[in-house]
Amino acid sequence: MDAIRVRGGTPLQGRIPIAGAKNACLALMPATLLTEEPLTLTNAPRLSDIRTMGLLLESLGAEVAALQDGRVLALASHTPTEPRADYEIVRRMRASVLVLGPLLARLGRAEVSLPGGCAIGARPVDLHQMAMERLGAELELRDGYLHARAPRGLRGAVVEFPVVSVGATENTLMAATLARGTTVIRNAAREPEIVDLAQCLRAMGARIEGEGTSEITIEGVHHLHGATHRVVPDRIELGTYMLAPAIAGGEVECLGGRLDLVAAFAEKLADAGVEVSETADGLSVRRTGDRVRAVDVQTAPFPGFPTDLQAQMMALMTTAEGTSQLEERIFENRFMHAPELGRMGARIDVQGGVATVTGVDRLKGAPVMATDLRASVSLILAALAAEGETVVRRVYHLDRGYERLEEKLGACGADIERIRE
Numbered sequence: 089m090d091a092i093r094v095r096g097g098t099p100l101q102g103r104i105p106i107a108g109a110k111n112a113c114l115a116l117m118p119a120t121l122l123t124e125e126p127l128t129l130t131n132a133p134r135l136s137d138i139r140t141m142g143l144l145l146e147s148l149g150a151e152v153a154a155l156q157d158g159r160v161l162a163l164a165s166h167t168p169t170e171p172r173a174d175y176e177i178v179r180r181m182r183a184s185v186l187v188l189g190p191l192l193a194r195l196g197r198a199e200v201s202l203p204g205g206c207a208i209g210a211r212p213v214d215l216h217q218m219a220m221e222r223l224g225a226e227l228e229l230r231d232g233y234l235h236a237r238a239p240r241g242l243r244g245a246v247v248e249f250p251v252v253s254v255g256a257t258e259n260t261l262m263a264a265t266l267a268r269g270t271t272v273i274r275n276a277a278r279e280p281e282i283v284d285l286a287q288c289l290r291a292m293g294a295r296i297e298g299e300g301t302s303e304i305t306i307e308g309v310h311h312l313h314g315a316t317h318r319v320v321p322d323r324i325e326l327g328t329y330m331l332a333p334a335i336a337g338g339e340v341e342c343l344g345g346r347l348d349l350v351a352a353f354a355e356k357l358a359d360a361g362v363e364v365s366e367t368a369d370g371l372s373v374r375r376t377g378d379r380v381r382a383v384d385v386q387t388a389p390f391p392g393f394p395t396d397l398q399a400q401m402m403a404l405m406t407t408a409e410g411t412s413q414l415e416e417r418i419f420e421n422r423f424m425h426a427p428e429l430g431r432m433g434a435r436i437d438v439q440g441g442v443a444t445v446t447g448v449d450r451l452k453g454a455p456v457m458a459t460d461l462r463a464s465v466s467l468i469l470a471a472l473a474a475e476g477e478t479v480v481r482r483v484y485h486l487d488r489g490y491e492r493l494e495e496k497l498g499a500c501g502a503d504i505e506r507i508r509e
């Protein structure tokens with residue numbers, strides 16, 4: 089199994105290209121099920137989660153071709169044959185549930201395995217279910233599968249979410265494009281990935297207004313056509329690499345990075361004493377002092393501080409001057425990285441949804457274990473600043489969301505390599 093070895097202590101200097109967003113791409117790919125014409129996605133990230141979504145779409149009868157070394161995805165769903173998202177694939181990736189809305193809209197039926205538990209929380213799909221029911225579908229849970237039917241097609245409705253859900257907003261948005269009449273999504277997620285999906289659907293002929301706000305209106309159309317769409321830059325990959333010079337020292341320019349994608353996060357970095365500036369090609373990040381200052385963070389839906397950067401921010405806070413509190417408000421179990429950071433000498437006390445981090449002078453390298461995608465990368469970041477050698481095991485988590493991570497950091501001078509154990 090692969091592991092990553094890091095020898096810490098080298099300040100970073102260089103430029104890191106930011107890939108297309110994994111979570112945008114995972115929502116854009118199922119949109120192919122809405123039309124018989126081809127959908128082409130450019131700037132796609134080369135990640136195992138993207139390959140998994142490709143396999144899922146193929147199992148539903150779609151054609152999936154990765155061109156230009158995986159940067160371009162050519163998708164087509166001429167005649168979807170199989171409306172069943174099998175447990176074997178869904179259990180590997182929860183985003184599989186995003187085929188529910190498109191399948192229902194196109195075929196009037198879908199069978200999607202329930203994803204089950206997850207390392208970061210229970211993550212139910214009740215909001216997806218509720219939204220499809222509002223659009224006129226009948227859903228039943230049988231044999232671990234959601235069986236959904238809309239024999240007379242979907243019809244527009246008001247769908248009001250009690251809590252903000254990225255995935256449920258995406259499913260509703262896709263389903264509503266082909267529904268009869270108008271759908272209004274209230275308390276919609278405002279994430280850049282939602283805006284990206286709406287833009288792609290509009291290029292396919294959908295009639296959508298209000299994406300990026302908490303109320304999205306969709307007027308159903310009879311038919312969508314093909315399109316070519318460029319995937320938005322990955323704001324979580326961007327935030328992660330912005331933290332690398334903040335934690336290890338030095339200066340890194342994130343190519344393609346956009347401040348509007350990470351505004352709340354960049355503000356916290358500035359409060360901590362990290363300089364972020366816009367350049368012609370992206371964002372440049374530099375640590376000004378020897379140590380950063382402690383800052384408190386609460387995760388929230390966009391435009392708040394992203395839960396997907398909480399673990400990485402915690403890595404930065406482990407060596408900050410002072411004590412910081414990080415409150416996780418989206419997922420109930422997203423502090424699995426805390427005990428692993430503790431193995432490197434971090435002082436972290438977790439009580440319920442709040443982690444209190446007391447900064448130490450220096451972390452020390454140690455063997456550690458990745459537990460989920462963002463937790464893994466927080467350990468890599470911590471290792472960049474730690475004294476001595478760190479080996480991060482179970483890096484298959486990392487490969488779900490970061491392409492060529494060791495190359496990107498290595499090009500900035502980090503002493504990092506992938507090893508096979």
Ligand code: EPZ
Nearest residue numbers: 111114183211212213214215216252253254255396418419
């Ligand atoms: C998306 O997951 C992302 N995944 C996650 O990224 C991200 O952490 C999350 O949004 C929050 O920003 C993808 O886009 C593929 P939610 P999603 O529905 O859509 C609860 C990463 O590291 N909820 O917005 O599954 C849920 O349990 C990943 O890249 C329900 O209760 O998240 C959570 O507490 C991890 N019922 C909250 O809502 C539902 O039916 C927000 O979840 C759906 C969600």
